[in-house]
Amino acid sequence: MxxxxxxxxxxxxxxxxxxxxxxxxxxxxxxxxxxxxxxxxxxxxxxxxxxxxxxxxxxxxxxxxxxxxxxxxxxxxxxxxLNQEWHQIKNALPVGTKVKGYIEVFFPQGTLIHIFQHHAVGLSDTRTYEEKTPSEWMYPKHEVTAIVKGYDEVNQWVILDQTQVLKNQFAG
Known part of the structure; x- marks a missing residue:
């Protein structure tokens, strides 16, 4: 780098x-x-x-x-x-927690997901779900479900696994 x-x-x-x-x-x-x-x-x-x-x-x-x-x-x-907020997010979203949210943006590191619980930012490996997701759903605002896998301390992101993109879009 x-x-x-x-x-x-x-x-x-x-x-x-x-x-x-x-x-x-x-x-x-x-x-x-x-x-x-x-x-x-x-x-x-x-x-x-x-x-x-x-x-x-x-x-x-x-x-x-x-x-x-x-x-x-x-x-x-x-x-x-952001440390206080980050510790609260990790305590509220332990590994194994099922979360819901929506796609925010695609970054070099993967897909950033707005997690509804605690307004946390999640990171999902785009390659793990894009093949089984219709291309027209691979856009910001499409809702997702996922499981908390871990934490990215460098960016203070919640690492997500088993990501599934849903047909419906977040209207908010």
Whole structure:
């Protein structure tokens, strides 16, 4: 992985990216000028799940290469602000719990699922269910059921297994 930083324009904060060798972003975080965060692991009311949709060319002059340590310090400081909520989610959704939710977005790591219980974010391995799911159901808002398999501590996501996409869409 490679790590980059960018300060696009005054008032836009500082942007941090974790990208693979093809420039695909896996994690992204913005520290806004007021000190608040917008990060790819949580839904933001204005920016949804903020993650670069196209490959990032790390040779562009406006990107500054940074160390993994610098990126992880920023990411860790941000995650720390969510620790209480994260512990509540893990306690409420132990391994083996059946959950319901809907597809939010497709990420390089898999499908992000909005879990109705506790408004948690789940991660499902898209490859494990896409073959048995009609292609017209493989879109955001389609409801799903799944079983809690574990936890992704790096992103504070609930790892899901046995995911089944349903025909109906969440109307909310």
């Amino acid at each position: 490679k790590y980059l930083k960018d300060c696009p324009e005054p008032g836009m904060g500082t942007w941090y990216f974790e990208i693979d060798s093809d420039g695909i972003a896996y994690r992204q975080i913005v520290i806004q000028d007021d000190g608040t965060y917008i990060a790819s692991n949580r839904k933001h009311e204005q920016y949804h799940f903020l993650l670069a949709e196209k490959a990032i060319d790390d040779t562009e002059p406006y990107y500054t290469k940074i160390t993994k340590k610098e990126f992880e310090e920023v990411w860790s400081n941000y995650l720390h602000t």
